[in-house]
Amino acid sequence: MISFEEAITTISTLSQHFETEYINLEDADNRILAEDIYADRDYPPFNRAAMDGYAIMLSDWESGLRKYAITEIIYAGQVSKQALTSGNCYKIMTGAATPKTANVIIRKEDTHEIDNEVTIAVETAKHLQNIATQGQDLKYQALILASPCKCTPQTISLLASVGKATLKVYKLPTVAVITTGDEVIAPSKPTASHQIRNSNQYLLKALLKKWNITPSLCEHVQDNKNLLTKAFKEAIKNQLTIINGGVSAGDADYVPAVLKSLGVEMVFHKVKIRPGKPLWIGKTPLGGIVFALPGNPLSCLTTFTIFVEDYLYKCFGYASRPVYRFPIQESRIKKHPLTEFFPVQISKSQQGLNLISFNGSGDITAGLNASGLALQPDLTEELKKEDIISFYPFNNSL
Incomplete structure (x- = not known):
């Protein structure tokens, strides 16, 4: 023994x-990545309008200009065809590529538009206001996901965003x-x-x-x-x-x-x-x-x-299974020299582990309301309240 x-x-x-294999992104849920994922370009890949509004030059604003002629309407997925000049603005939609010459976006709610002219009704404006700048989320070739990594719906969304239609994963x-x-x-x-x-x-x-x-x-x-x-x-x-x-x-x-x-x-x-x-x-x-x-x-x-x-x-490529450390919320005594595992429930209010009452390993209800198993080492006869102990979550997740 x-x-x-x-x-x-x-x-x-x-x-x-x-071993590894390649699968389609559609089949990736809960699979384990066997490759590192890097950004294929900057994200955002351009200066992106964070809301509907009007893109202007900050220098115009600082010179006191409050009325602007609309040079062009820019929709998401379109590229501007006209250069921005002083006294003019772009009417721009959320998600659209913002030309570099426009460095402020005033939201639509703070303006009044009539006859292709817009009046701005705010007291302050600052550089790159309401603009998500190119590369602010991720830079080209930045490490996004390190293998091994379990594919979740959120992970899959990110993988789609960076163009990973097929993935290298560990075989089941x-x-x-x-x-x-x-x-x-x-x-x-x-x-x-x-x-x-x-x-x-x-x-x-x-x-x-x-x-x-x-x-x-x-x-x-x-x-x-x-x-x-x-x-x-x-x-x-x-x-x-x-x-x-x-x-x-x-x-x-x-x-x-x-x-x-x-x-x-x-x-x-x-x-x-x-x-x-x-x-x-x-x-x-x-x-x-x-x-x-x-x-x-x-x-x-x-x-x-x-x-x-x-x-x-x-x-599946991990160094070890996850083990967490939490304080136990009540004392516990064992009367044998074995390492013991016992069911516990995570207490969200107390940020610790609560004991679950059960009648031995044959009790069919023992794991019913448990979040996982806690460990009492072989040489530790008594666990005292607030002792930090090891916790193993059930069902391959915390």
Whole structure:
């Protein structure tokens, strides 16, 4: 049995960057960029009118001129055809390119126009007023996004603005999800008193979906060596295999032995944590990775969040999975020498973490209102109110 820190270090050594591919911008949501993005030109690419109004020369204003003849109307997407001379102005629309000779825009609401002449009714004007200058947002070749970077709708909008119609991203891995157990049945079926519904299969698929990953193989297998062997033989053809249940020390916990019979090399079995102690990790003959997670609901959620996500972050190019630091809002005592993870909720009013009451790792409600997991180190028997502790957000986001 290894420590939590040793387990994370070992996962780092197993992690290798996924291959890359090019995709269309339309398909980029939630994908991870595998290239740095630079500005293809200045932004704005010209002096841009920030509102509808009249563009004048500041020198005219400073000389006391308040009435101007309209030389030309400039709309967004058009280029001025006439030079601006003293005593004249452009009538200009929001977003239009402002000629360099015009260095002030007076908003429409502060003027009065009649017979192609406009009178300005403001007391002050300053250089570049109401003009977004060329390059003020981004300069040509400025680094905009550094890889790796998760594509969000806001990111996609920016990528479109800089002309990235196709993107280099990390490929999504092939993944198999196998849940096990004679006592586990599908949610659609009636239950006997000794049976439970297969919540973990749906949990794991939903957690993977946060990464845009859809398992290529997803099935439930009873605690039968022959059936497990058949299912695992297909599952380990994938880059990542996630097995749930059957990894403890019970008489029907066949998973480690069956994986060994298929040539899967055990990397480690059992970690000094609670919940999730029975975690099993191995390497397949084809170079894939197997995570065998314990079957209790909170144990499954915890081991995926802490270990599987750490692996995915690193394979998608990140140095590590994000871990945040927050003060805990009440004291907490543990009576064992293991590193413990427990569900917490972010308190927006107190800017800290609130404990969530639950009845052990088998409690199906344990993660319901939680924002993520907090960590209590193995040698820390008591956490005191306002202690700063590590926080791991659920669902690949904060």
